[in-house]
Amino acid sequence: MATSFAEENYLKIIYRLSESTLEDISTNAVAELTQTKAASVTDMLRKLAEKGWVNYQKYQGVRLTEEGEKIALSVVRKHRLWEVFLVEKMGFNWDEVHEIAEQLEHIESEALINKLDEFLDFPKTDPHGDPIPNKEGILPELSYVLLSDLKENKACVLMGVAKDSAIFLQLLTRLNLSLGAKLMVKEINPFDRSVSVSINDSEPVFISHEVAKNILIKLG
Amino acid sequence: MATSFAEENYLKIIYRLSESTLEDISTNAVAELTQTKAASVTDMLRKLAEKGWVNYQKYQGVRLTEEGEKIALSVVRKHRLWEVFLVEKMGFNWDEVHEIAEQLEHIESEALINKLDEFLDFPKTDPHGDPIPNKEGILPELSYVLLSDLKENKACVLMGVAKDSAIFLQLLTRLNLSLGAKLMVKEINPFDRSVSVSINDSEPVFISHEVAKNILIKLG
DNA sequence: ATAAATTTTTAGCCTCGACTAAAAAATATT
DNA sequence: AATATTTTTTAGTCGAGGCTAAAAATTTAT
Numbered sequence: 001m002a003t004s005f006a007e008e009n010y011l012k013i014i015y016r017l018s019e020s021t022l023e024d025i026s027t028n029a030v031a032e033l034t035q036t037k038a039a040s041v042t043d044m045l046r047k048l049a050e051k052g053w054v055n056y057q058k059y060q061g062v063r064l065t066e067e068g069e070k071i072a073l074s075v076v077r078k079h080r081l082w083e084v085f086l087v088e089k090m091g092f093n094w095d096e097v098h099e100i101a102e103q104l105e106h107i108e109s110e111a112l113i114n115k116l117d118e119f120l121d122f123p124k125t126d127p128h129g130d131p132i133p134n135k136e137g138i139l140p141e142l143s144y145v146l147l148s149d150l151k152e153n154k155a156c157v158l159m160g161v162a163k164d165s166a167i168f169l170q171l172l173t174r175l176n177l178s179l180g181a182k183l184m185v186k187e188i189n190p191f192d193r194s195v196s197v198s199i200n201d202s203e204p205v206f207i208s209h210e211v212a213k214n215i216l217i218k219l220g
Numbered sequence: 221m222a223t224s225f226a227e228e229n230y231l232k233i234i235y236r237l238s239e240s241t242l243e244d245i246s247t248n249a250v251a252e253l254t255q256t257k258a259a260s261v262t263d264m265l266r267k268l269a270e271k272g273w274v275n276y277q278k279y280q281g282v283r284l285t286e287e288g289e290k291i292a293l294s295v296v297r298k299h300r301l302w303e304v305f306l307v308e309k310m311g312f313n314w315d316e317v318h319e320i321a322e323q324l325e326h327i328e329s330e331a332l333i334n335k336l337d338e339f340l341d342f343p344k345t346d347p348h349g350d351p352i353p354n355k356e357g358i359l360p361e362l363s364y365v366l367l368s369d370l371k372e373n374k375a376c377v378l379m380g381v382a383k384d385s386a387i388f389l390q391l392l393t394r395l396n397l398s399l400g401a402k403l404m405v406k407e408i409n410p411f412d413r414s415v416s417v418s419i420n421d422s423e424p425v426f427i428s429h430e431v432a433k434n435i436l437i438k439l440g
Numbered sequence: 441a442t443a444a445a446t447t448t449t450t451a452g453c454c455t456c457g458a459c460t461a462a463a464a465a466a467t468a469t470t
Numbered sequence: 471a472a473t474a475t476t477t478t479t480t481a482g483t484c485g486a487g488g489c490t491a492a493a494a495a496t497t498t499a500t
Contacts, residue, residue, distance in 0.1 A: 006487065027448055040488055042449055047486095059448060059495060090335040100329045109320045115310040226457060247478055260458055262479055267456095279465060279478060 001051060005106050010044050011033060011053060012063050012105070014064055014073035020153050022059030045158050073137040079105035082135075085116060087127040097127065097188070125149070140210035147195070148213035150185050157182055160216040168214065174203060183217060221271060225326050228295050229254060231273060231327075234284055235292035240373055244281030267389050293357040298324035298354075300346035301336050307347040309425050316409070317347065345369070367415070370434035371375065377402055380436040388434065395425060403437060 003011070013033045017025045029208050031041045036192070049056040053068030064072060095168040106114040107113075114135055117123075124140045125131055130138045130151065144159060159180040172178070186204045187196040193209035223231075233253045237245045247265070250395045251258045266312070269276040273288030284292060302324040306317040327333075334355055337343075345351055346358045348371065364379060378401040392398070394417050406424045408418040413429035 004486080028446095036487090037489065038448060039450080039490080041489075048278070084331070089339060090332065092331075096331075100332055102328070103327050103329075107320070107323050109323075111316075112306070112310065112320055113310075114310070119309060223454080248476095256457085257459065258478060259460080259480080263457075 001219045002070055006044070007048065007051075007053075008106055009070065010041075010048060010066055010216070011064065011072040014054065014062060015069065015076060018064060020155075022061055024060050030062070034075035054192050070137050073133045073139075075105050077133040077135075077137070078107070080130055081116050081120060081123070083126040083128070084120050084132075088120065112166040137185060143220065145215040146186070146213050147183065147197075147207075148193070148209055150195075150217065150219075152185050152188060154219060155182065155184055156219050158215060159218045162214040162216055168211075171211065172215075175199070175207065176202075177215070214220045223291055226264070227268065227271075227273075228291065228326055230261075230268060231288055231292040232275065232295045234282060234301070235289065235296060238284060240375070244348055264265070276327070290357055292310050293353045293359075294326050294368055297353040297355075297357070298327070298333050300350055301311075301333060301340065303346040303348070304340050304343045304352070305336060318348055335360065365439065366433050367372040367403065367405070367417075367435035367437050368413070369429075370437065370439075372405050372408060374439060375402065375404055376437040376439050378435060379438045382434040391431065392435075395419070395427065396422075397435070 010030065013030055017029055017033070027038050027041045027045070030045075031038045034041065045054060045056045045062050048054045048062075048068070049205070050066060053071060054062050054064055056062045066086055079101045082101045083097045086092045086100060094099075117135070122134075123132055128151065133139050145156075147156075147158075148163070150156060158177060158179055160179070161172070176182075184198045184202050185195050186198055189195070192214075195207050195209070195211075195212050196204040196206045197207050230250065234245055237249055237253070247261045247379045250265075254261065257333075265274060265276045265282050268274045268282075268288070272285060273291060274282050274284055278283045280407050291418045299321045303317045303323045304401055306312045307319060338353070342354075343352055348369070350371065350391075353359050365376075366382070367378075370376060378397060378399055380399070381392070397403075402420050403416050404418045406418055409415070413432075414428050415428050415429070415432050416424040417432075
């Protein structure tokens, strides 16, 4: 079944919201990200449910079905591959590409996206560090990710460090950062790329980009 | 003023039709190329006229205004640059790219299209030999074009040959092809790329691709 | 446990861009 | 010149995807 531009956007946004929680996604949350009103979202969710792409019960929120997730992943794949293209080949900065990729992600051509993937040398992540699903819709296992590449509000666990100099490890200790610590990036400050991180659900503390890029973490 | 997907398509198609005639473009001609019905075209022409992009009087056909032509040229520029990209960088064949370019031509980003132009080394023509407007919307003067690169139903004049071997010129003479002859390609046969050409308004004759690609012509 | 506040849904309406059927204008034919 | 044919426009309708205002359900607070 063909998917419209609008449908693809809804599925993508529900997917994104599902990444950071196991709960059902609320109508309002979707409305905020789609830049529409709750009433419009309700309409669309009913339509998506009819097509079998989401499970939706009134007042109960929404979740993607397996089929819906497949479509969402293909949109996400296209979005992220185009972002790599824009940065690596077109020379855009990482902060300029989102809006353009929002348009390019709806171009319909399996052949094109697979050729693009090859042209870009099958990248595993986009310029923001988000993983790119392969053509089967499978997200690559990113065993280790740098804390500096993590998005806001993603749960993760500290798995190691990329530098083991004494002063660096002393700093980590002082910040209460130890192996196995549960981390969540609450805020990324564009000015100096410093991050505000909650450690084991505590109040967030500031960590410089220099430190963050030497911390290895595992998602989830 | 922002242009919708549909509006851009109409302007582009009116532009294409205007290329091969000086007369006003008929509602039916537009309907055929947009794959819509005449009634729908009438509606849209009224809207385009209101926005100042076409001159339109009921029953009199339509022409682009200067502003309308500017928009059309920017869509054509995008379409043709993306076609070059698809063939040169993505490895598509010249006959596979039209549908994908029909989608890509509506991506809205001046910055992207100019970077793409640069990435492709400022090509003058697309893979089908059509000229690519520059960023000011000016079509390059293609002083000489190969007959083999010409589209169907474009008037042109024989301006020279790319090969001057005796047997080649003898063949041209036999076909009544001489300098200054008025030519129009009536049909391109995909099988062997041979062309059926009307010479000085005569009944069309068949010319092989091998011959056509050695004939230099001037448009118009 | 009730009342208050918030979230979600319903109902009705709007614009865009298409459609069909019928009317009107333009063009072609005798 | 009158009639037949073709082209174009008008009138009315439809679906997609939005909106607002009001109603209903859920959640939070007292």
